[in-house]
Amino acid sequence: MRAAVDLVAEAGFSAATTAAIAERIGMAEGTLYRHFKSKDELFIAAYRQLKADVFERVTAETGLESSIQARARAMWLGMWQTYANDLAAFTFGQRFAESAYSSLEGGTAHEAIMGHVHKIIQDGQASGEIRAGDPTVLIAFFFPPLTAMLKQLSTGRNWDQDEVEFAIDCAWQAWRI
Amino acid sequence: MRAAVDLVAEAGFSAATTAAIAERIGMAEGTLYRHFKSKDELFIAAYRQLKADVFERVTAETGLESSIQARARAMWLGMWQTYANDLAAFTFGQRFAESAYSSLEGGTAHEAIMGHVHKIIQDGQASGEIRAGDPTVLIAFFFPPLTAMLKQLSTGRNWDQDEVEFAIDCAWQAWRI
DNA sequence: GTCTATACAGGGATAGAC
DNA sequence: GTCTATCCCTGTATAGAC
Numbered sequence: 001m002r003a004a005v006d007l008v009a010e011a012g013f014s015a016a017t018t019a020a021i022a023e024r025i026g027m028a029e030g031t032l033y034r035h036f037k038s039k040d041e042l043f044i045a046a047y048r049q050l051k052a053d054v055f056e057r058v059t060a061e062t063g064l065e066s067s068i069q070a071r072a073r074a075m076w077l078g079m080w081q082t083y084a085n086d087l088a089a090f091t092f093g094q095r096f097a098e099s100a101y102s103s104l105e106g107g108t109a110h111e112a113i114m115g116h117v118h119k120i121i122q123d124g125q126a127s128g129e130i131r132a133g134d135p136t137v138l139i140a141f142f143f144p145p146l147t148a149m150l151k152q153l154s155t156g157r158n159w160d161q162d163e164v165e166f167a168i169d170c171a172w173q174a175w176r177i
Numbered sequence: 178m179r180a181a182v183d184l185v186a187e188a189g190f191s192a193a194t195t196a197a198i199a200e201r202i203g204m205a206e207g208t209l210y211r212h213f214k215s216k217d218e219l220f221i222a223a224y225r226q227l228k229a230d231v232f233e234r235v236t237a238e239t240g241l242e243s244s245i246q247a248r249a250r251a252m253w254l255g256m257w258q259t260y261a262n263d264l265a266a267f268t269f270g271q272r273f274a275e276s277a278y279s280s281l282e283g284g285t286a287h288e289a290i291m292g293h294v295h296k297i298i299q300d301g302q303a304s305g306e307i308r309a310g311d312p313t314v315l316i317a318f319f320f321p322p323l324t325a326m327l328k329q330l331s332t333g334r335n336w337d338q339d340e341v342e343f344a345i346d347c348a349w350q351a352w353r354i
Numbered sequence: 355g356t357c358t359a360t361a362c363a364g365g366g367a368t369a370g371a372c
Numbered sequence: 373g374t375c376t377a378t379c380c381c382t383g384t385a386t387a388g389a390c
Contacts, residue, residue, distance in 0.1 A: 011277050099190075133340075173353075176350075207386075
């Protein structure tokens, strides 16, 4: 699974052939099929594990914070740090979600992560800290900017701590009353 | 090119084979190669034309506005309307950009569109209407939310006029002083 | 410009020995 | 669990007639 993730991140799905995966881990091609029924199943399993890992990390971090703004910030940083430490996993996830596989695997963990932000927004709207309006729109000002910056990170653009904090603040400005 | 775009949008690159493209337009497979040297060239040509069309439309609309905020709004609406009227083209563009093709075709028109928003931000920062800070970060609060909403539109989520205006306002809140 | 026929390569998957 | 060998299919691209 690791080899598959790395290959997809490096050169796309078309490069992640069974031959390439097997070669990278020094295993025979046929042996792959003792562990996975098909290549598709391997990719889907890798995607599921990736999302589950991120979800675990993010929920653990946001639970420690009390204020709405701090929860949102912790969530942003949790995702940022998780993916920044494994950019190949990030790129794999992006490509997977944009591929035809996405229709096969909606992603329960993905839904769980979305639900987590949804909750922050609803709490903030209830307490009067976050502007009223469709939460779906507000979420579009959280994950998409975050992933856009991660994408640039994976292509060599470096962000210093100030820039990350600036981004988090922009996100909060978009949300706040 | 139209058939290729539609097929990629419907079922991903793996489904957009030369056989499928030829069948959809009622043409023999071999005939495709009288118009394009290779399948890759076909995809890249389609992507270039797509971006060029969007650029033309967007620059035409934003030129009519005077204030910074109105220019930003016109740009958002220009892209929104262009892609909302051709969701297949939008999805194709997303998938193309996330695929291995993206390394072959950086996209001059894409750069031009980015430069256009960059200009709006710089003008706004100079006039004191837009907060100081890295323009790259601010751009992450423009296109990514916009495309995230378009992506949902392409999967059946409908947005009414108020929600679109709400999104534009959120983007402006993220930018403004 | 378009078609038919075909060459060629590569990828997914299986069988069976060790 | 792993390897080797192999089958089969599909996808890209070309040749050549009309």
